Amino acid sequence: xxxxxxxxxxxxxxxxxxxxxxxxxxxxxxxxxxxxxxxxxxxxxxxxxxxxxxxxxxxxxxxxxxxxxxxxxxxxxxxxxxxxxxxxxxxxxxxxxxxxxxxxxxxxxxxxxxxxxxxxxxxxxxxxxxxxxxxxxxxxxxxxxxxxxxxxxxxxxxxxxxxxxxxxxxxxxxxxxxxxxxxxxxxxxxxxxxxxxxxxxxxxxxxxxxxxxxxxxxxxxxxxx
Amino acid sequence: xxxxxxxxxxxxxxxxxxxxxxxxxxxxxxxxxxxxxxxxxxxxxxxxxxxxxxxxxxxxxxxxxxxxxxxxxxxxxxxxxxxxxxxxxxxxxxxxxxxxxxxxxxxxxxxxxxxxxxxxxxxxxxxxxxxxxxxxxxxxxxxxxxxxxxxxxxxxxxxxxxxxxxxxxxxxxxxxxxxxxxxxxxxxxxxxxxxxxxxxxxxxxxxxxxxxxxxxxxxxxxxxx
Amino acid sequence: xxxxxxxxxxxxxxxxxxxxxxxxxxxxxxxxxxxxxxxxxxxxxxxxxxxxxxxxxxxxxxxxxxxxxxxxxxxxxxxxxxxxxxxxxxxxxxxxxxxxxxxxxxxxxxxxxxxxxxxxxxxxxxxxxxxxxxxxxxxxxxxxxxxxxxxxxxxxxxxxxxxxxxxxxxxxxxxxxxxxxxxxxxxxxxxxxxxxxxxxxxxxxxxxxxxxxxxxxxxxxxxxx
Amino acid sequence: xxxxxxxxxxxxxxxxxxxxxxxxxxxxxxxxxxxxxxxxxxxxxxxxxxxxxxxxxxxxxxxxxxxxxxxxxxxxxxxxxxxxxxxxxxxxxxxxxxxxxxxxxxxxxxxxxxxxxxxxxxxxxxxxxxxxxxxxxxxxxxxxxxxxxxxxxxxxxxxxxxxxxxxxxxxxxxxxxxxxxxxxxxxxxxxxxxxxxxxxxxxxxxxxxxxxxxxxxxxxxxxxx
DNA sequence: TATGAATGAGGCTTCATTCAT
DNA sequence: AATGAATGAAGCCTCATTCAT
Numbered sequence: 001x002x003x004x005x006x007x008x009x010x011x012x013x014x015x016x017x018x019x020x021x022x023x024x025x026x027x028x029x030x031x032x033x034x035x036x037x038x039x040x041x042x043x044x045x046x047x048x049x050x051x052x053x054x055x056x057x058x059x060x061x062x063x064x065x066x067x068x069x070x071x072x073x074x075x076x077x078x079x080x081x082x083x084x085x086x087x088x089x090x091x092x093x094x095x096x097x098x099x100x101x102x103x104x105x106x107x108x109x110x111x112x113x114x115x116x117x118x119x120x121x122x123x124x125x126x127x128x129x130x131x132x133x134x135x136x137x138x139x140x141x142x143x144x145x146x147x148x149x150x151x152x153x154x155x156x157x158x159x160x161x162x163x164x165x166x167x168x169x170x171x172x173x174x175x176x177x178x179x180x181x182x183x184x185x186x187x188x189x190x191x192x193x194x195x196x197x198x199x200x201x202x203x204x205x206x207x208x209x210x211x212x213x214x215x216x217x218x219x220x221x222x223x224x225x
Numbered sequence: 226x227x228x229x230x231x232x233x234x235x236x237x238x239x240x241x242x243x244x245x246x247x248x249x250x251x252x253x254x255x256x257x258x259x260x261x262x263x264x265x266x267x268x269x270x271x272x273x274x275x276x277x278x279x280x281x282x283x284x285x286x287x288x289x290x291x292x293x294x295x296x297x298x299x300x301x302x303x304x305x306x307x308x309x310x311x312x313x314x315x316x317x318x319x320x321x322x323x324x325x326x327x328x329x330x331x332x333x334x335x336x337x338x339x340x341x342x343x344x345x346x347x348x349x350x351x352x353x354x355x356x357x358x359x360x361x362x363x364x365x366x367x368x369x370x371x372x373x374x375x376x377x378x379x380x381x382x383x384x385x386x387x388x389x390x391x392x393x394x395x396x397x398x399x400x401x402x403x404x405x406x407x408x409x410x411x412x413x414x415x416x417x418x419x420x421x422x423x424x425x426x427x428x429x430x431x432x433x434x435x436x437x438x439x440x441x442x443x444x445x446x447x448x449x450x
Numbered sequence: 451x452x453x454x455x456x457x458x459x460x461x462x463x464x465x466x467x468x469x470x471x472x473x474x475x476x477x478x479x480x481x482x483x484x485x486x487x488x489x490x491x492x493x494x495x496x497x498x499x500x501x502x503x504x505x506x507x508x509x510x511x512x513x514x515x516x517x518x519x520x521x522x523x524x525x526x527x528x529x530x531x532x533x534x535x536x537x538x539x540x541x542x543x544x545x546x547x548x549x550x551x552x553x554x555x556x557x558x559x560x561x562x563x564x565x566x567x568x569x570x571x572x573x574x575x576x577x578x579x580x581x582x583x584x585x586x587x588x589x590x591x592x593x594x595x596x597x598x599x600x601x602x603x604x605x606x607x608x609x610x611x612x613x614x615x616x617x618x619x620x621x622x623x624x625x626x627x628x629x630x631x632x633x634x635x636x637x638x639x640x641x642x643x644x645x646x647x648x649x650x651x652x653x654x655x656x657x658x659x660x661x662x663x664x665x666x667x668x669x670x671x672x673x674x675x
Numbered sequence: 676x677x678x679x680x681x682x683x684x685x686x687x688x689x690x691x692x693x694x695x696x697x698x699x700x701x702x703x704x705x706x707x708x709x710x711x712x713x714x715x716x717x718x719x720x721x722x723x724x725x726x727x728x729x730x731x732x733x734x735x736x737x738x739x740x741x742x743x744x745x746x747x748x749x750x751x752x753x754x755x756x757x758x759x760x761x762x763x764x765x766x767x768x769x770x771x772x773x774x775x776x777x778x779x780x781x782x783x784x785x786x787x788x789x790x791x792x793x794x795x796x797x798x799x800x801x802x803x804x805x806x807x808x809x810x811x812x813x814x815x816x817x818x819x820x821x822x823x824x825x826x827x828x829x830x831x832x833x834x835x836x837x838x839x840x841x842x843x844x845x846x847x848x849x850x851x852x853x854x855x856x857x858x859x860x861x862x863x864x865x866x867x868x869x870x871x872x873x874x875x876x877x878x879x880x881x882x883x884x885x886x887x888x889x890x891x892x893x894x895x896x897x898x899x900x
Numbered sequence: 901t902a903t904g905a906a907t908g909a910g911g912c913t914t915c916a917t918t919c920a921t
Numbered sequence: 922a923a924t925g926a927a928t929g930a931a932g933c934c935t936c937a938t939t940c941a942t
């Protein structure tokens with residue numbers, strides 16, 4: 001009885017260790033990707049940052065691209081979770097919470113968001129991670145859908161401009177995207193970044209409210225912050 | 226008198242041909258960079274595309290990066306020209322023309338705008354094109370300045386929200402940046418792109434107008450979440 | 451107990467193999483450098499000669515220059531060892547043994563000595579091996595110092611001409627240097643090389659003895675003639 | 676009669692200009708080769724240093740190597756001239772003048788002598804300048820021969836050690852070679868170079884005098900400086 | 901199972917030489 | 922006759938991936 005674990009237990013234990021290491025690889029990659037030029041992050045560096053051998057990395061991921069796309073997926077999933085929470089709040093009566101939740105989830109770690117943009121750009125036509133990229137797009141579109149219903153409601157309430165719902169969402173996405181890029185762009189020597197991001201977020205929150213589209217002159221005080 | 230060209234003429238002719246070839250290299254690079262993954266564009270391919278030998282490229286550019294940064298500079302200069310025109314109009318009494326001009330100049334060739342973003346990202350810490358990158362930043366900041374005066378006027382007229390003028394410009398930049406990214410992003414299977422861009426432009430035009438920005442001080446994104 | 455090696459043993463074994471391969475690369479490079487024009491020795495050829503892949507070379511050396519400078523260092527160190535032995539003998543009462551030891555250690559493998567000269571010439575202003583070159587100079591100067599004390603003694607005994615001690619050493623160096631060059635120089639079709647080298651060595655041994663240096667102050671070569 | 680030169684004159688004039696330019700190319704190459712790393716001297720640089728076009732260089736020399744070997748030949752010929760003068764003096768009764776002349780002619784412009792060594796090393800197995808290299812060797816051997824007769828006489832007079840005459844000459848060559856190398860070697864931070872060269876020259880002048888070879892103990896005052 | 905040495909395709913760059921003008 | 926733009930072979934180096942231990 002003593003000092004003897006069942007075969008099942010041992011397997012489970014092994015699996016846990018294995019998964020933990022997988023996560024370690026991903027985290028190591030993330031740290032490196034954020035802290036230095038993407039193109040300089042090699043599998044070798046990732047392995048040593050993770051404290052394991054290079055060969056071991058390939059026990060977990062078939063190719064380097066799989067590690068990278070994994071980071072993309074993890075991020076998009078984390079947004080999905082935050083968004084779900086935001087949507088609940090929105091349904092509880094705070095319509096502005098929708099885009100606010102979105103912006104905040106993306107600007108929470110701008111460097112990560114930007115990294116994912118870059119990775120997407122580099123991997124978009126990689127030929128060894130088709131399924132994962134499909135999954136990535138699927139999740140993104142699920143954000144769109146989820147927000148879509150709330151947005152539709154806001155449109156029918158006359159709060160948001162009456163254009164196809166995904167226009168609103170995509171505009172949000174675009175502004176967030178640009179804000180992130182702005183945050184890190186070295187061409188602008190931005191000093192008061194937080195304050196600027198606050199301004200942009202406020203724009204994002206009211207962006208697309210009725211009266212701003214086409215006529216652009218009929219202003220009305222915003223109903224919900 | 227006929228059929229005899231002076232030595233000066235011939236030299237001038239040669240220079241023209243030479244410069245034309247330089248432009249051809251840039252164009253070839255541009256075509257390739259836009260049509261396939263940046264990382265797959267090699268000097269060899271550029272030369273082929275331009276119909277010249279690999280070595281010839283190096284008669285015109287010291288390094289590959291110089292070709293790329295040249296594309297960046299050409300683009301930023303072209304925006305400068307468009308912007309100048311837009312500013313004249315704005316001073317002629319059309320205040321909305323400011324951001325409109327900016328958006329239009331950036332969305333005129335979104336694929337190019339996006340390319341320049343990507344190039345900037347890749348070249349920003351290259352060590353062989355310091356002066357060119359400095360020039361790039363300089364031009365960008367000149368856009369900011371140029372718009373700044375107009376924006377200040379709009380603020381004093383109570384049309385734009387009273388925040389530091391560069392907030393307005395940078396917000397514009399961010400939205401445009403994101404819009405461009407959106408335009409080409411393969412994750413969204415966008416079909417009615419031009420209509421969507423129109424919507425976003427309209428947002429950009431009124432973005433930051435007074436009455437839309439409140440309480441923005443109570444929530445600030447932090448860079449490390 | 452048998453047929454089972456500990457992990458430590460295996461690691462040690464691997465390291466040995468690894469170092470052996472490093473030596474193999476150096477040897478391969480050496481063979482090529484001696485047997486053909488230096489400029490024709492490429493990393494590719496070295497790899498082939500060593501029976502390994504090109505990439506493997508870079509597991510052992512950061513750059514090609516590091517291989518070359520390694521050869522230089524190995525050689526200079528081997529001279530240091532021989533010299534140490536020679537100095538002991540000299541202190542045991544054989545004053546001529548000093549320069550003899552020096553000449554013999556340099557003429558033992560004249561082709562190698564010559565190679566090192568050439569490498570030095572090519573690498574002297576390489577920018578990727580600064581530390582190694584410093585080490586190289588350091589070892590050389592340690593030869594000078596070591597011989598210096600013995601030479602000083604010979605001067606005080608009135609055996610060697612009373613000039614700064616390093617004059618004697620450097621003269622030795624120069625003659626050895628020239629002898630080596632001579633040995634391999636294809637312009638002279640030297641046939642009785644070893645006899646000739648014996649003659650030169652004998653000159654080196656007595657070179658600078660008192661009574662041979664006079665009036666040397668009245669004619670000085672200028673660096674720019 | 677006026678303003679009209681005969682065809683022969685014009686051809687002669689052209690030839691003069693042509694030869695002058697040829698010399699200019701060689702001089703330009705020489706300047707560059709001495710002032711910077713040999714491997715960095717390109718045909719392009721030579722042309723612009725000479726103030727002519729690159730293509731023109733190839734009207735004078737079939738290959739780059741031909742320029743380089745030309746420098747070698749020019750140098751060896753200039754030594755031949757100096758040596759001839761020295762020999763006359765020697766025959767006029769100053770036996771020590773022989774090696775002195777040799778040393779002085781080589782140390783007059785040490786940087787040039789060293790350059791020629793380097794060039795020789797690089798070109799020795801070039802396949803496009805066979806005849807020139809043969810000529811180079813021929814001149815060198817003529818030095819040997821010329822000195823040989825004088826040396827033989829000194830041997831028969833009992834002044835020089837009785838070894839094959841070319842031993843003496845080649846020893847001279849070797850010491851001069853080494854001295855030149857020493858002069859420029861960066862490993863030794865030599866400060867009192869002129870004085871050191873003087874010392875070495877004095878050694879060279881008496882080197883191989885009788886009594887120094889084999890027995891190395893039987894010293895006798897030098898008879899002629 | 902974990903390792904890291906080995907691999908080699910492929911990228912950038914240089915420069916001697918050619919040749920059309 | 923002089924030019925210099927064009928050429929492409931050849932060199933160095935990187936790094937994702939494989940595989941024997």
